[in-house]
Amino acid sequence: MPTPRISGSGFAVTAPSSAAADGPSRQKRWAPRSRSGCFTCRAGRVRCDEAKPVCGRCVRLCKPCAGYGIVIPTSSITSSTAVYDARARRQRICLETVPPNWDHMEAIRFYVTHFLPAQSAHLPQPRLRTFDTWSHLPVSFICSMISQQIQWSCASRGRMPRPGGDPALAPAWAKYFHYYRELLGVTNESIQDRGRHGGKYRALYCIFALFCMDIKADEPLWQAHLNGGFAYVDKLGGLDAVVGFPPSLSAYVMKDLKHMLLQVRGLVVYTDGQMTTIIQSGIIIQPPIPADIFIAIAGFTQLRIQAATSDSVAESVICDAAHANLTKLSALDPEAWAREHGLGDYPLVAATVLIFRVAAHLYGALALPAARSVKFPLRTLRKKLFALLGAIWEKINNHCTLLWPLIVAGVAAADGDAQERVFVACCFETGARSRNMFVEFSRCARKMEQIWAEGKTAWEDCFREPFVCIP
Structure with a gap:
């Protein structure tokens, strides 16, 4: 029993509490x-x-x-x-809160810190892109840089870009299609000559941007945008109307038309003079190649189409025209052309021009079997092209400049030596290791494997549907 304690006012009984005996006193929760x-x-x-x-x-x-x-x-x-x-x-x-234009700033940062350093140093580089001029369209630039990031990610995984194929890339694909839809809206507004982006002067620029991004993403819509670009030029009034654009705008429009010209339909839409005007306008193309080589390639393509579709053109006429193109190509001096255009300090430029000249010869012989002659034998041209490719392949960093000659060499090697096919396959494998050109080289490698597996040797049999290898 507790002991009573006497106080001044009375007495009180105190006893030890259980909490005090167990530890510190319990505090009431707030x-x-x-x-x-x-x-x-x-x-x-x-x-x-x-x-x-x-x-x-x-x-x-x-x-x-x-x-x-x-x-x-x-x-x-x-x-x-x-x-x-x-x-x-x-x-x-x-x-x-995300700052305004955050995606645009991130795209510029990626372009300056990652994309530009990855470019080749063996060819003259164009001027650094400016972001405050008419030619710069933020929505197109953002979409292009996102597609580049997706391509690099797919290259590290060794697989072609496919929406929904990799859950880790789902946010990037969602952002890509968001700006792709915005670019489509800008394109439609420009075609209707309204909006704040430049009206009809901007439309061809946007169509070409869609065309390039479809190629980068390995999308089949590139043919629709290619044909749409030529249709829009016709709607404007043809090439003369495009040349009549204001000087500050025509250079960019002609540059875009130049890239589209080198694809499928452009070779039969314009005359040689018009194609020369387009190719020689603006900045030197990449890779820097004489316009005469592209004109000769276009001429071979036109003759190939006539030989395959028209019965009214005599075979002798096609042969004479093909031999005329071959003679012009043989007269071209790559080193003299490089010095004339201020590219003498780039020795690989002259070597690249020589490879394209031989590849154009070989393309003409493959596309027009009836035009083959003793002066331009197929086997000799094939051996010469493989020798030139083998001499330069290890010296360059940007292998995409030789992608088209490599396609021609691969078709020529279909009935050639097995070592030649192995060399072409190794070149495609090496090019696919490049993050910048993974999609293009992988697409061409699949096409070449298909050609070799089917045993096709004629150019018409190898490419029955439109095929694009260079963006």
């Missing part, structure tokens, strides 16, 4: 401010500092603050207090 705190802190039963307009605790923990209840006085007969819940009407405050 009760939340159920009426004055924010709704987020109330729900979590934690202390709220009641900062306005948002709770400081929610800000520190990066949580969306649900705000406070606002008491609205009422003059009703019952004189009750109506509590208005601000959560229903209050807009959620974003605590981590």
Whole structure:
């Protein structure tokens, strides 16, 4: 029994508590401010500092603050207090706001810090891209850089880019298609000659951007955009109308038309003079090749189409025209052309021109069997092209400049030596290791494997459907 203790006012009985015997005294848990705190802190039963307009605790923990209840006085007969819940009407405050044009700034950073250093140094580089001129369209630039990032990611995985194929790339694909749709909207506005992006002067630029991105993403829509580009030029009034654009705009439009010209339909749409005007306009093309070589390739293609589709053209006429093209190509001096155009300091430029000249010879012999002669034998041209490719392949960094001659060599090797096919396959494998050209080299490697597996040797049999190898 506890011992009584006498005090001045009486006596009291004290006894040792169980809590004191077991350890420190138990402290009462803090009760939340159920009426004055924010709704987020109330729900979590934690202390709220009641900062306005948002709770400081929610800000520190990066949580969306649900705000406070606002008491609205009422003059009703019952004189009750109506509590208005601000959560229903209050807009959620974003605590981590993305700055304006953030994707554009990120695209510029990727272009400067990653894309430019990955370019080749053995060829003259174009001027650094400017981001405050008419030629720069932010939505197109963002979409292009995102597609480049997707291509690099797919190259590291060794697989072709496919939407939905890799869950890790799902956010990148979603952002790519978001800006792709925006670019389609800008293109349609420009075709209708309205909007703030340049009207009809911008339309061809946008169509070419869509065309290039379809090639990078290995999408089949590139043919539709290619044909749409030529149709739009016809709608404007032909090449003469494009040349009549304001000087600040025509250079970019002609540059875009130049890339489209080198594809399928452009070779039969324009005359030699018009093609020369387009090719020689603006900056030196990559790779720097004389316009006469492209004109000769276009001439061989036109003759090939006539030989395959027209019965009214005599075989002798086709042979004479083919021999005329071959003679012009033989008269071309690569070293003299490089010096004349200020490219003498780049020795690999002259070697690249020589490879294209021999590849054009070989293409003419493959595409026009009836035009083969003793002066330009197929076997000799094939051996010479493989010798030139083998001498330069290990010296260059940007193998994409030799992709078209490599395609011609692969078709010629279909009925040649097995070592030649092995060399072409190794070149495709080496080129596919490049992040910048993974899609292009992988696409061409698959096509060449298909040609060799089917045993095709004629050019018409190898490419029965449009095939693009160079963007």
